[in-house]
Amino acid sequence: MTDVVSNSVPPTRNHGALDHFLYVLRSNPVTLLAFMMLAVLLVAALVGPAITPYDPLTSNAAIALQPPSLDHWFGTDNLGRDVFSRVIVATRLDLAISVAAVALSFVIGSLLGSIAGYWGGWLDSVLNRLFDTIMAFPLFVLAMGIVAALGNTVENIVYATAVINIPFYARLVRAEVNIRREAGFTQAAKLSGNSDIRVLALHIFPNALPPMMVQVSLNLGWAILNAAGLSFIGLGVRPPTAEWGIMVAEGANFIVSGEWWLALFPGLALMFAVFTFNLLGDGLRDIVDPRQRT
Amino acid sequence: MLQKIQHKDAKIAIEVLTKADHREVLGKGSSPSITKGTKMTYETSRRGFLTGAGATALGVSVLPFLKVLPASAAGSDVVVAVTGQTINSLDIHRSGTNRPSYQVAVNVYDRLVSFGTKTLEDGSLSYDYSVIEPEAAESWEFADDGMAIVFKLRPEGKFQDGSPITAADVKWSFDRAVSVGGFPTVQMKAGSLEKPEQFEVVDDFTFKINLLRKSKLTLPDLAVPVPMIINSKVALEHATEDDPWATEYLHKNPAGSGAFKVAAWKPGEQLVYERNDNWTSGPVPAVKRVVLREVPSPATRRALLERGDVNMSFNMPNKDAKELSSADDITVATTPVENAIYCLCPNLSFEPFKDKKVRQAIAWSVPYEDVFQTAAYGRGAPMWGGAGSSPEEIAWPQKFPYSTDLDKAKALLEEAGLGGGFEVPLSISLSQADWMEPTALLIQENLAKIGIKATIEKIPGANWRTASLVEKRLPLHLETFGGWLNYPCYYFFWAYLEGHLFNSSNYRNEEIETLTAETLHMSVEDPEYAPKIKRMIEIAWDEVPRIALWQPALNVGTREVAGYEYWFHRQLDVRGLKKA
Amino acid sequence: MSLVSIKDLKVSFKTRRGNVQAVRGISLEVAKGEVLGIVGESGSGKSVTSYALMRLLDKGGSISGGDLSYGGIDLKAASENEMKDLRGREISMIFQNPRAALNPIRKVGHQIEDVLCRHAKATRSNVRSEAIKALEAVKINDAEQRYDAYPFELSGGMCQRVVIAIALACDPKLLIADEPTTGLDITTQKAVMDLITELISERDMSALVITHDLGLAAQYCDRIVVMKDGEVVEEGQSDQVFTAPKHQYTLKLVDATPRIGVSVRELLLPDQRTPFPELKKVDLPLLEVRDLTKTFQGKSGPVHAVKGVSFTVKKGQSVGLVGESGCGKSTTSSILARLLDPTSGEVLFNGEDLSKTPARKFSRDPRRASIQMVFQDATDSFNPRHTARQIIGEPLARLTQMARKQRRSRVEELAVLVGLPVKLLDRFPHQLSGGQKARVGIARAIAVEPEFLILDEPTAALDVSIQAVVLNLLVDLRARLGLSFLFVSHDLHVVRLLCDEVIVMKEGKIVEAGAAEQVMTSPTHAYTRTLLSAAPHPPILTVPTSSAAE
């Protein structure tokens, strides 16, 4: 039935990537919203430090714990630092942590997953057991353990987050590669003289991207939450660096005493970012998938 | 009228339960005369309302609409307290027993002697260091040569299982404390109590300690939680070849003679004390039960106290203490911790801090007032801005002669040839981040102003002791030490002598070494004592291996409860509590 | 009086590019007891018509005009609940791909019971026996036991019988069969169609058979409606439509249907027929297969896919490999294409044993360019992320030393050679039609000028008219480039058109081999005869096709 639609309308021209991007945005209001939110985040991350009204690190004990006002939109914290400035400045770090962690797990997971999925055999079994082992760990506790063992620096938070995400990517890539291992175009690529590695890297793997984009975007959000969780336990970045998770975690102690703004605003920023990434998933997949173009 | 009858019924029901069911922890206490109950009363009582009558009478229909049963309704003889820490053992001698567990030794065990009680200026109660009172011992006297103390035990003294407290029990307990190693042995040593041979059973009720040296610290050291008296008969029953001191047994089963018994203990959740109605070492406490709940989140603890769900919040954050002290129905006792200072320690093993001028420069650069207000919310006592470079008195701690003066700091740094500044990590402990983090941030900011670039390094709690105290490898860090025995020389002994645990600055000064050795056991009344102490303080001020920030305070919020008493060990003594 | 009447039906679909008319005002009637065939190629709107009749259009589809009535009931105006009562009880439908048409995790007996209960044709007490009766009606052996079977435990033909049993359980008056035989083996196809017609006439039902196969429609239907682009182009008694088509399009379809006694050129419309090219044949073996076997390690023991197959393909020769699914023909072709290693046996290519080089390494072997393949499913054989230009250029880039610019012109050259408009080269596979994809696939295979080309059912997914064009293209290319073919197919009629020799495989073995004409006309093996007889037998053309066009 659907072939009626696609065949009776002969495609008139080849839509460019931009056209396709715009189409995806137009056709799905939620995706459009997500991309708009992403733009806000990116702007904050790129020019944030330049546009903050106050230095996010300068304390001023005289104005500690002031509620939101015209001078301090999000109020001030217990050291008298401007919460608004800190929230804005933290964007860059939080995005950097999640992007770096996700990129790392994406690369390693893809590599291992591709190997396991394409060659199979004992390599697959060994890698699978390895992923099983990681997955059998309570992941958040594993991340905590890694950060605790290596020390709480930004890099280690990134490594920990990456490690616990690797199995998800590897599994996904493995499945995607596996179903394409015997696909016609794989065989065709071999007939065309592509070595196994070329077939894997240039033909099979790129086709696993669309479902991975969903995972990537979900993970970006999850990585932020993970970092925030680590901060809550006390394994976050070093003070006085502004980071949402730490601000929420510290602010949480002030809620009951009425200083709600300390936790609320960074919490909202955190939620905003995670929300953006989570919403982005489907849209990203549609954009990356050439089959969605007509 | 109806309520009264109901009340009686419920009381009986709960009493029955107490006997019938040992897990029952919140009933109205037990009466040995009633041992049987009907099935019906047993079942209704399973609810175990603290309110007893009231709620039972109102019954199921009302309960769902009761938001929270307020602690105030919990009967006049039950106190509910919250704390943020876990009690992990009932035996203070066991290795691995954490600080919060020491209160079990206080409340469940007796010592030979105890300190007196005094009322502080703000009306709150505190132990009195100057008065030693009898506890399990009725009386004591020093031998003529001063090299032995003989204690007379109370003949009526009974352990909680009813057996008499004998000198053999005391000896066994003291032998245990000096033999098991770890903290108890070290603490005993502070009072020159070092080996079992010192302890002698004269007769059933006479116990003798032979002293190694005359020391003013010996008697007070017998009043700290460690030399508690254990029921050695019970303990020995459970001792094994591998475990001659019955640590496995006593870890979970207290065998003491104290004012309270442990009715229930669930590490990580709660500890319930039940009054020992036959306490022989003091007046029987006013409250029957004390429920100590462990609530890790300070915000939740605050909410519970504010909402009236608990009677007591032990060791409150300074901020909550400050804000709740103005609340009508909450009393906040803020007691400066004796013999304790929060300090900033430059480590002399690291090059720039070898120079006294650099240490002084740092001392001049700390924004004391801001730190005190921000990190301590003004709770405690300022330790800066002292008048002269020599102390007027021997009180400890007292104000250091430094205050915030960045120009002076800069000049000193110039003099030291470090006008260009340097970089240094400023280490803090993750588990004490509540005060260390804001303090460190503010110090970091001011250090930057004199050219010192400090990066804050958070060290996990598990590693903090190793890094700061054992390996002493932190170049610049925050530190806190408070001596249990309230003498300046005792503080100096731990914190200023080379190699001693709390000297995390790796400081060494020949004069202080000598002076401390001379004064440590010396009587306070000795005319030489004061001048020597003053000299020590003078050196400590000038050389500043430890830069005093402020004297911390212990905050305890109470609601409808009186009788809270501050102790040097900073643990909750529930013996004197009364429902208001 | 007609049972079904469709008047000026218009169906449109909402798509990304706006509304698309899938059916543009068609009218047709089905009389009581009549079997009406709707024939058309993909996209002709034939399926949409039947779905519109059931009011089961996919999302975005709507009936935008016209009237539909069944037995006097206005189907267009009927409420959804009324339609639900009609479906299954009055009008039933069976589908292609029967296995997918059954709920995979529900016992087939229960699936029949669901329908029986829904239309109150059985009570709780007798529903089981009624369901078994329904299974017996479609001639399922051991109906009692099959009742408890799950679809995955049944063969494709058996599944289709269950689907038919569901459709007929409530004795409907009209059966709509939407490509009921697609995806089934040719022998099963025949059995299923025979069963359907038998049941229809037994129960005095009407039927609407939707198919792309004119031959099949002609054999089983009373009357045929030919649809093209959402419109009816011809309507008439089936033998008349087939033997004397009136419309140019019907003629094209009739012509393009492979059948006994026609050459490959005759599949095309007369004006498109070019002279048959001269084929150069050299009597030298190009490929010798000796005692080829392949055993897979299955979950329940070894599976012998190919059991000792030997044959020879001479230079310039075209050999057909015929058999039903699972006969080992695909495995054999994969081994010959050096994508798979044989368990034992030799594959001599120009005298050298190719099986000595493992398949894993063969992609870098200099002989790689000599053996190429055209895949059955063109869509699957293209990397969805590559444009047609990249796809055709891939072997050139990997297997030749051509510079980028040179490659570009070569790709365009190839596109012209296979009849693909050059402007389509920048499209992605999914933006191409079936015929265009087939051409891209062929262009890729011949790009490096192989000596030996394996064609794995290259036309199976194509409409007949396009199949005709592609087959002719292959013949031309073979002549022009001097290629040797191994043509793998399940359809003897197609194979005959293209091949000099035919090999028939069954269960991993060769059962018959010989010259194509000879195997077709006087098969020696019973299996070959079954294959031949199972193919639809449309009425023989009485009128020369060329005259109808004039």
Added chain:
Amino acid sequence: MTGRLATVGLRITHSIPVILGVVVVSFLLTRALPGDPAVYFAGPAADAASIAQIRTALGLDKPLPEQFLIYATDVLRGDFGQSISTGQPVSEDLANRLPASLELTLTALLLSCAIAIPIGVLAATRPGSAVDHLCRILVTAGVSLPTFFTGVVLIYVFYYLLGIAPSPLGRLDFIYIEPDHVTGFYLIDAAIAGDWETWLAALKQLVLPAVTLALFTLAPLARMTRAAMLSALSSDYIRTARASGLTDNKVLFTYAFRNALLPVITTLGMVFSFTLGANVLVEKVFAWPGIGSYAVEALVVSDYAAVQGFVLAMALLFVALNLIIDLTYSMIDPRIGFEAK
């Protein structure tokens, strides 16, 4: 049946390397933790001698391979060692605390399923509609909130401001006695005892933490339900069912939903094991005496035995969970022959 048993056996054999891996990794991880447990547990004012004494007592003076060997043999004998911080045998601690975590997690998941699955089904029946988008946004908002933040806010609003919720103090308000230990699940134990007031009290304590966790787990479940329902609804057998005139309910539930359940169960399993590990934060906020908070505390003080025991217990749980999922799967899907797995 014997075939099934054999396959269960096979599955268990398959998980042996995983368990082994977990044992090794957790051992190495704990040894990599900073801090010297001997110093920590020697207590304040401990001198070098007493630290060394503790170190010997803990067996930490032995070389690593020997320590591992001792640990491995102990584990084989079912001895998880003794937690130094709580002073209890680790197995006892875990046995006490696991039911608390399980009760919380299961309640949260039950709640989550009760909301997410209908939402997912609803969204799938109206893809692209406003309802669909709204569901997606709501569910995504839930997963975007850090659990500890949600927890604190819920406490603030429902306990502190409104006073509707009971005090966030563990599993049971202290005015109640915990029910007789049967399963360790208070709701079940109280029900067995017929003590409905305690039951209600335990339930009230559960509400806020369970809601916090449920909010977080809504998204994966709802998403998967939606996707699975969409693919089920677009499959051929649904068309057959529709063409047979089956009612909407029959089509939606008997045909589409049961098929869609398979991927949902897989997701549920993943979410379950993830949540059990991740409710660390929620347990901390609500003073919930579960294994999550236990692990965190153990980790912070480098309590080797406790951390290792926790990780191992979780891994065993994970293996058991996978086994249960496989069994459930095979019950729903006849195609999954046990031998095929």
